[in-house]
Amino acid sequence: AQTVTQSQPEMSVQEAETVTLSCTYDTSENNYYLFWYKQPPSRQMILVIRQEAYKQQNATENRFSVNFQKAAKSFSLKISDSQLGDTAMYFCAFMKQGGSEKLVFGKGTKLTVNP
Amino acid sequence: SQTIHQWPATLVQPVGSPLSLECTVEGTSNPNLYWYRQAAGRGLQLLFYSVGIGQISSEVPQNLSASRPQDRQFILSSKKLLLSDSGFYLCAWSDYRDRGEAGMNTEAFFGQGTRLTVV
Numbered sequence: 001a002q003t004v005t006q007s008q009p010e011m012s013v014q015e016a017e018t019v020t021l022s023c024t025y026d027t028s029e030n031n032y033y034l035f036w037y038k039q040p041p042s043r044q045m046i047l048v049i050r051q052e053a054y055k056q057q058n059a060t061e062n063r064f065s066v067n068f069q070k071a072a073k074s075f076s077l078k079i080s081d082s083q084l085g086d087t088a089m090y091f092c093a094f095m096k097q098g099g100s101e102k103l104v105f106g107k108g109t110k111l112t113v114n115p
Numbered sequence: 116s117q118t119i120h121q122w123p124a125t126l127v128q129p130v131g132s133p134l135s136l137e138c139t140v141e142g143t144s145n146p147n148l149y150w151y152r153q154a155a156g157r158g159l160q161l162l163f164y165s166v167g168i169g170q171i172s173s174e175v176p177q178n179l180s181a182s183r184p185q186d187r188q189f190i191l192s193s194k195k196l197l198l199s200d201s202g203f204y205l206c207a208w209s210d211y212r213d214r215g216e217a218g219m220n221t222e223a224f225f226g227q228g229t230r231l232t233v234v
Contacts, residue, residue, distance in 0.1 A: 033221055037223075043227075043228050045207070045225035047222055050220070050222065091159060093223075095209070101147070102147075102172070102174070103147075103161070103209060103223050105151075105158055105159040105161070106158060108157070108158045
């Protein structure tokens with residue numbers, strides 16, 4: 001069974017600085033997707049970034065980028081130029097490729113951006 | 116465009132009462148459907164997921180059940196609620212399709228959630 005581990009329950013960062021959230025996962029699959037979702041205080045889940053396992057290039061979305069290390073089964077999220085609106089819970093998630101698979105989440109990291 | 120509706124947003128129910136939470140999806144066909152529970156300040160626990168009508172996979176043995184009577188409808192139920200059933204329940208859907216620049220890909224979309232308090 002696939003598992004996702006986020007070892008940092010809480011983190012904080014100063015506004016405009018950079019922070020990295022960690023995620024590791026366990027799978028025997030070769031083809032899969034990895035995601036970072038953001039859950040602000042409104043509790044609405046928002047997709048931040050997605051990575052396909054077959055792609056060696058790390059995904060980027062504006063201030064958000066990932067460091068995907070397939071052999072190490074590591075998928076960290078880097079937030080550059082942190083903004084107050086980045087304060088949220090961040091969840092790492094895994095899904096096997098195939099289209100009919102379950103989506104498994106880690107326990108989340110609560111990120112606070114301080115002014 | 117695809118949308119997901121989940122209701123009610125808030126629910127207070129007495130112990131021992133039944134439960135029915137409903138989720139419907141628009142703008143897609145044959146989606147994967149999911150029910151998650153989130154305890155206060157905690158992660159998302161996958162309760163059920165479905166890859167088609169009448170096909171339900173249960174991830175955690177518990178006091179809850181799920182049904183998918185139609186392609187885009189997913190219902191979470193309980194015959195008798197327990198105090199431990201309190202939490203924030205999220206419905207989600209995903210599919211595998213061509214997403215333009217992202218190519219053939221998948222993504223999950225979430226409802227607004229239901230805050231259930233069992234008293």
